[in-house]
Amino acid sequence: MKRIFYLIVLAGFAAGMVACGNAMDKNDKPGVNPTLETIAQRHSVRRYTGQKVSKDTIDMLLRAAMAAPSSKDRRPWQFVVVDDRATLDTLGSRLPFASMLAHVPQALVVCGDSDLSESWFLDCSAATQNFLLAAQATGLAAVWTGVYPNADRIVTVQEELNLPPNIMPLAVVPFGYGDGLEQPKDKFDASRIHYNKW
Numbered sequence: 001m002k003r004i005f006y007l008i009v010l011a012g013f014a015a016g017m018v019a020c021g022n023a024m025d026k027n028d029k030p031g032v033n034p035t036l037e038t039i040a041q042r043h044s045v046r047r048y049t050g051q052k053v054s055k056d057t058i059d060m061l062l063r064a065a066m067a068a069p070s071s072k073d074r075r076p077w078q079f080v081v082v083d084d085r086a087t088l089d090t091l092g093s094r095l096p097f098a099s100m101l102a103h104v105p106q107a108l109v110v111c112g113d114s115d116l117s118e119s120w121f122l123d124c125s126a127a128t129q130n131f132l133l134a135a136q137a138t139g140l141a142a143v144w145t146g147v148y149p150n151a152d153r154i155v156t157v158q159e160e161l162n163l164p165p166n167i168m169p170l171a172v173v174p175f176g177y178g179d180g181l182e183q184p185k186d187k188f189d190a191s192r193i194h195y196n197k198w
Contacts, residue, residue: 043184045141064134070123076116080109098145104174141178
């Protein structure tokens with residue numbers, strides 16, 4: 001009886017190994033992980049075509065953003081999708097490093113509720129990174145333009161979007177279909193890695 005049990009276990013193990021091998025074949029190269037590949041390929045894009053992103057796709061990207069971790073699971077993020085041409089133009093002219101807003105059909109403003117969490121900016125940074133990675137994974141392009149902690153930029157965005165005082169803008173993220181000219185950089189630097197002590 002024990003022998004039959006062990007044979008069943010071994011057969012299950014062998015089937016699992018075959019399934020793992022087949023999954024590796026689907027990725028073409030053993031050891032290539034699609035998530036790690038997306039992270040490595042993500043890059044900031046500042047030039048876009050005029051093509052709009054569909055609402056279904058935007059919802060999917062925001063679902064990924066909201067999958068981010070947050071302190072005490074408070075999820076203090078609020079998102080404003082901006083596709084009004086006048087608003088994009090105004091933000092592009094008033095925010096330094098965000099002039100590309102004049103040439104992109106939409107942008108995401110990532111905000112945090114400062115009443116809900118004092119570490120909102122950390123949680124919203126994780127959500128912003130998730131959004132950027134989801135955009136990369138779906139063939140879209142994006143760039144993080146900073147708002148927080150610059151007081152003048154915060155006021156600009158709050159005024160333009162009519163945000164309540166407790167809703168703090170972290171970043172404006174233009175996103176869409178890139179023109180394909182900008183490429184990812186290899187940012188790995190072994191000299192910045194330390195084990196146990198400095």
